[in-house]
Amino acid sequence: MTTRPILTVQDLSVVFPDSNGGLRALEDISFEVCPREFICFLGPSGSGKTTLLRAVANLLQPTTGRVHFIHHQHPKIGMVFQQASLMPWRSALDNIKLPLELEGLGESKARKKALEMIELVGLQGFEDSWPRDLSGGMAQRVGIARALIHDPDLLLLDEPFASLDALTRERMWTELSRIWQARQKTVIMVTHSINESLFLADRVLVLTQRPGKIKLDVEVDLPRPRKDDIRYTPHFGKLARKLREAIE
Amino acid sequence: MSVFKRVQNILPVILSIAFALLAWQLIVQVTQLPRFILPAPADVWTRFVKALMDGSLLYHTRITLAEIVLGLLSGIAFATVTGYMLAKSRSLEKILSPYLVASQAIPVVAIAPLLVIWLGDGILSKVVICALIVFFPVLVNTVVGVRAVPTALYDLMHSIRATRLQILLKLEVPASLPVLLGGLRIGATLSVIGAIVGELVDAEQGLGFLLQLGDFQYDTSMVFVAVFTLIALALSLYGVVTLLERKFLKWQK
Numbered sequence A: 001m002t003t004r005p006i007l008t009v010q011d012l013s014v015v016f017p018d019s020n021g022g023l024r025a026l027e028d029i030s031f032e033v034c035p036r037e038f039i040c041f042l043g044p045s046g047s048g049k050t051t052l053l054r055a056v057a058n059l060l061q062p063t064t065g066r067v068h069f070i071h072h073q074h075p076k077i078g079m080v081f082q083q084a085s086l087m088p089w090r091s092a093l094d095n096i097k098l099p100l101e102l103e104g105l106g107e108s109k110a111r112k113k114a115l116e117m118i119e120l121v122g123l124q125g126f127e128d129s130w131p132r133d134l135s136g137g138m139a140q141r142v143g144i145a146r147a148l149i150h151d152p153d154l155l156l157l158d159e160p161f162a163s164l165d166a167l168t169r170e171r172m173w174t175e176l177s178r179i180w181q182a183r184q185k186t187v188i189m190v191t192h193s194i195n196e197s198l199f200l201a202d203r204v205l206v207l208t209q210r211p212g213k214i215k216l217d218v219e220v221d222l223p224r225p226r227k228d229d230i231r232y233t234p235h236f237g238k239l240a241r242k243l244r245e246a247i248e
Numbered sequence B: 001m002s003v004f005k006r007v008q009n010i011l012p013v014i015l016s017i018a019f020a021l022l023a024w025q026l027i028v029q030v031t032q033l034p035r036f037i038l039p040a041p042a043d044v045w046t047r048f049v050k051a052l053m054d055g056s057l058l059y060h061t062r063i064t065l066a067e068i069v070l071g072l073l074s075g076i077a078f079a080t081v082t083g084y085m086l087a088k089s090r091s092l093e094k095i096l097s098p099y100l101v102a103s104q105a106i107p108v109v110a111i112a113p114l115l116v117i118w119l120g121d122g123i124l125s126k127v128v129i130c131a132l133i134v135f136f137p138v139l140v141n142t143v144v145g146v147r148a149v150p151t152a153l154y155d156l157m158h159s160i161r162a163t164r165l166q167i168l169l170k171l172e173v174p175a176s177l178p179v180l181l182g183g184l185r186i187g188a189t190l191s192v193i194g195a196i197v198g199e200l201v202d203a204e205q206g207l208g209f210l211l212q213l214g215d216f217q218y219d220t221s222m223v224f225v226a227v228f229t230l231i232a233l234a235l236s237l238y239g240v241v242t243l244l245e246r247k248f249l250k251w252q253k
Ligand SMILES: Nc1ncnc2c1ncn2[C@@H]1O[C@H](COP(=O)(O)OP(=O)(O)O)[C@@H](O)[C@H]1O
Pocket: A016, A017, A023, A025, A043, A044, A045, A046, A047, A048, A049, A050, A051, A052, A210
């Protein structure tokens, strides 16, 4: 791709203070993301995936290195957290609506958009449910809807489908591909599922065990749209094997 | 809720009150104590009706209620603002906490006379005493409530670039409301005590004054009327907090 990267991460390291000299979570991470690119970070748990997303979202200050956005402009971000992170005092619909409220959109417009998102993630009939009455998977879908509703430029997804059952997960993969293609978003997703990363991403970056470093950067040149049965093709198998070897 | 259910809920309360009245009447009849020591329920009722008709009860109740409401509101206002700042700043907490803890070691009864000397025997000194007594429990609950706001939700708010004000209004206030209302529940009951303590020190009006007047004049029935009115006030305030909880904490159950 020849377009200028929307995001450049340079020599990023994150050390968390602890009793014995600091816990090194990430070390010398450098990568670029082009507009409309879908990239996946793959790594074992504890490899600093969440920390990386938080640094990109400006939720934590890197110890060294920097996160640089094109034109120095912090883009509009939609983030899906590993735990759904819903507000328990808001109904499903009101949780989804939150970003629009913060932008100051009128109540009726916000509501209408939120109802569209409810439909998109297949939660019709649960608009008025409290988060405590939703299953893990349903809560996560509310979180996904909330991340998309304000039409962000950059989507940050932290293992968003880990708590879903296999069927819903695969449906959400298809949905996410569709949304990504229709809305032209840039996506950084974190996962520990090889299948998930190959099904969705343009590029997969593999992180090592702690401290997380980039071990492998693979272009996923599988044709789109990717259907379910793509995983039985020899090329998919070859890529999967490559990733698996890198993880171990 | 069906009417039947409602009756079923209230019935035990009614029964227990009826039982208490009956026991009271029995004690009066058996002991034959003079009326100025222990009046019968009927005496208290007669005195109540009289105080109601001549307007004195309503007048004094209004004064005390005003002291309580003003004291409660200002106490809550100061406590939540201070509590929020303490929750946000560990260094401020370190500076202020010795004073706060020390202030709690002094019973309000002990400083009430001072406040009356400084602020006069009017309504102001009572409002301040009331606010002081409400302050601490609300403060503590505010600190606890704000500190307990999940960091994940701060991450969420920052990721969609919420302003400080939005974080306060859309996250911190609703998230700490359950604990805050718990503090209010305690504060509401204490506020009644605060107002009466102030009035007992020195006052020309209010239920505490009425109570003392009854005491001086051996009008024990009047003392009973004042005490029961205070109980009713405390219960109503408690009821208001319960209503607030029902309205704002629907999601908790
Ligand atoms: N706020 C924090 N303070 C201290 N240590 C942290 C913090 N966040 C993460 N860590 C540590 O950093 C390492 C990487 O964590 P994380 O980014 O959550 O990994 P992953 O998401 O890949 O499982 C872990 O060892 C974790 O305990």
